[in-house]
Amino acid sequence: MIGGSLGMAIKKKNLARVIGLTRERSKCERAVALKAVDYASSNIKGIIQGADIIFICYPIHLIIPEIKKIIQFVKPGTIITDVGSTKEFIVSQAEKIMPKGVFFVGGHPMAGKEKTGIEEAEADLFNGRPYVLTRTKKTDGKALETLKVLVAKLGAKVSIMDPSEHDRVVAAISHMPVAIAASLIDSIDHAGKLKKQMMDLSSSGLRDTTRIASGDPFLGTDMFTTNKKAVLEAINNFKRSLNTVTALIRKGGTESIAQKLADVKKLRDSIFK
Amino acid sequence: MIGGSLGMAIKKKNLARVIGLTRERSKCERAVALKAVDYASSNIKGIIQGADIIFICYPIHLIIPEIKKIIQFVKPGTIITDVGSTKEFIVSQAEKIMPKGVFFVGGHPMAGKEKTGIEEAEADLFNGRPYVLTRTKKTDGKALETLKVLVAKLGAKVSIMDPSEHDRVVAAISHMPVAIAASLIDSIDHAGKLKKQMMDLSSSGLRDTTRIASGDPFLGTDMFTTNKKAVLEAINNFKRSLNTVTALIRKGGTESIAQKLADVKKLRDSIFK
Numbered sequence: 001m002i003g004g005s006l007g008m009a010i011k012k013k014n015l016a017r018v019i020g021l022t023r024e025r026s027k028c029e030r031a032v033a034l035k036a037v038d039y040a041s042s043n044i045k046g047i048i049q050g051a052d053i054i055f056i057c058y059p060i061h062l063i064i065p066e067i068k069k070i071i072q073f074v075k076p077g078t079i080i081t082d083v084g085s086t087k088e089f090i091v092s093q094a095e096k097i098m099p100k101g102v103f104f105v106g107g108h109p110m111a112g113k114e115k116t117g118i119e120e121a122e123a124d125l126f127n128g129r130p131y132v133l134t135r136t137k138k139t140d141g142k143a144l145e146t147l148k149v150l151v152a153k154l155g156a157k158v159s160i161m162d163p164s165e166h167d168r169v170v171a172a173i174s175h176m177p178v179a180i181a182a183s184l185i186d187s188i189d190h191a192g193k194l195k196k197q198m199m200d201l202s203s204s205g206l207r208d209t210t211r212i213a214s215g216d217p218f219l220g221t222d223m224f225t226t227n228k229k230a231v232l233e234a235i236n237n238f239k240r241s242l243n244t245v246t247a248l249i250r251k252g253g254t255e256s257i258a259q260k261l262a263d264v265k266k267l268r269d270s271i272f273k
Numbered sequence: 274m275i276g277g278s279l280g281m282a283i284k285k286k287n288l289a290r291v292i293g294l295t296r297e298r299s300k301c302e303r304a305v306a307l308k309a310v311d312y313a314s315s316n317i318k319g320i321i322q323g324a325d326i327i328f329i330c331y332p333i334h335l336i337i338p339e340i341k342k343i344i345q346f347v348k349p350g351t352i353i354t355d356v357g358s359t360k361e362f363i364v365s366q367a368e369k370i371m372p373k374g375v376f377f378v379g380g381h382p383m384a385g386k387e388k389t390g391i392e393e394a395e396a397d398l399f400n401g402r403p404y405v406l407t408r409t410k411k412t413d414g415k416a417l418e419t420l421k422v423l424v425a426k427l428g429a430k431v432s433i434m435d436p437s438e439h440d441r442v443v444a445a446i447s448h449m450p451v452a453i454a455a456s457l458i459d460s461i462d463h464a465g466k467l468k469k470q471m472m473d474l475s476s477s478g479l480r481d482t483t484r485i486a487s488g489d490p491f492l493g494t495d496m497f498t499t500n501k502k503a504v505l506e507a508i509n510n511f512k513r514s515l516n517t518v519t520a521l522i523r524k525g526g527t528e529s530i531a532q533k534l535a536d537v538k539k540l541r542d543s544i545f546k
Binding site (some may be wrong): 006008013029036052087110112113129130133134157159161165168169170172174177178179180181182183184185186187188189190191194195197198199200202203204205206207208209210211212213215217219224225228232234236237238239240241242245246248249250254257258260261262263264267268269270271273 | 279325348383384385402403405428432434438442443445446447449451452453454455456457458459460461463464466467471472473474476477478479480481482483484485486487488490491493494497499501502504505506508510511512513514515517518519521522523525527530531533534535537538540541542543544545
């Protein structure tokens with residue numbers, strides 16, 4: 001989905017020739033037909049040798065193994081980037097295995113969709129959406145600048161961030177909420193004889209609050225295992241806020257509850273206009 | 274919104290003459306123009322005296338005060354019902370003040386919308402949605418049956434429930450999630466120097482998970498104060514599930530995390546098809 005969307009966006013804006021590399025040959029024709037790539041094949045060596053910029057669009061835990069497979073064929077000057085939602089885990093390992101003269105820059109396009117696969121790809125996916133690129137002591141300034149310009153041309157709002165800072169932000173706004181949504185559904189699963197009635201009566205409130213609990217379980221597992229420290233920190237921060245809210249409910253003061261809900265509404269309305 | 278939708282639905286299906294009672298005279302013409310009522314006025318006595326079934330469409334904490342105001346004008350045989358999302362609090366008080374021969378049946382149409390006001394009303398709002406009617410030892414069987422038939426004709430799926438059972442179910446699927454969504458936003462509000470980046474990078478996951486934190490603060494306050502016991506119980510159950518999920522993340526076992534997320538996804542997908 002992300003890889004196809006990147007290809008479509010780059011081709012639509014005529015920014016480069018896009019070559020797809022996939023293990024499954026059946027996908028090559030489909031990618032060309034959907035205008036996600038100019039050409040695609042499963043010939044690693046041939047494709048990697050000719051590449052100037054390589055986007056690794058794999059699930060988090062497969063990104064480093066994939067880089068290890070392709071790295072022997074990369075020509076000097078090539079920029080490698082990824083689209084994983086955890087950055088410290090990936091960037092620290094990728095930087096260690098980069099050959100001299102090959103540049104790694106971590107990337108995270110924050111343009112989510114529940115569904116995966118190239119049929120879900122859209123050329124406008126990145127339009128107006130945040131796209132994080134990482135900068136560390138080892139990051140090559142020119143490579144970062146090249147990617148920054150490219151990604152901005154896709155319509156994305158580029159943020160340059162330190163990998164661990166990125167991970168803490170993403171833990172709070174994306175990874176930890178998956179744990180919360182999962183816990184909401186889990187609490188219904190354990191409601192005993194009221195479970196069926198809860199399922200029957202559930203409405204749009206619960207539907208939206210738990211939407212991300214219907215995401216790919218392996219993607220969630222990747223978030224929780226590769227961004228563990230920041231996710232646990234975000235859960236702790238959430239628990240502190242929940243304890244504050246719970247204390248207000250227990251106390252039962254109408255004004256203080258209304259004030260807290262009004263504060264929260266104001267902040268949320270300023271985030272999502 | 275709910276009152277207008279009830280009127281539109283009843284009129285559309287030609288089930289009864291609909292008379293609106295409102296304090297604000299300016300709303301009367303608008304309600305007639307929108308086909309929510311056949312006629313509307315602010316003349317309490319005249320309207321209440323002629324009513325066979327009265328729907329009280331007020332915020333939770335105003336329902337009992339409103340019943341107290343109209344009760345002196347109600348003729349014998351009249352059925353009074355409400356649309357509040359907390360039932361024990363309302364039903365127990367309403368039953369105490371019902372004159373002999375006047376019947377109260379608690380109601381809760383589970384057809385939510387963020388927005389309020391008659392401009393948001395829709396004749397099809399209840400179509401396929403759950404509509405809870407309460408039954409207690411004091412409930413008149415014939416009055417309950419009359420309402421059940423009427424509400425079913427509006428397209429709703431009627432559930433007959435004990436008020437306290439209703440409250441526990443609704444706490445888990447509707448009221449408690451408001452506390453969770455509010456706490457998610459509150460945790461971002463207290464993220465210190467990362468707050469701005471969290472706001473800038475937040476995406477559809479956080480948007481949906483916290484949508485109900487943008488609801489009317491007074492409605493949320495009503496839920497938390499009038500259904501306090503059940504909400505606190507639901508928060509405790511949620512915390513237990515969150516502790517389970519957190520322990521899995523802390524342990525870091527890929528298979529056990531994936532299994533939990535897959536279980537949760539399966540249950541959620543069975544609730545929201």
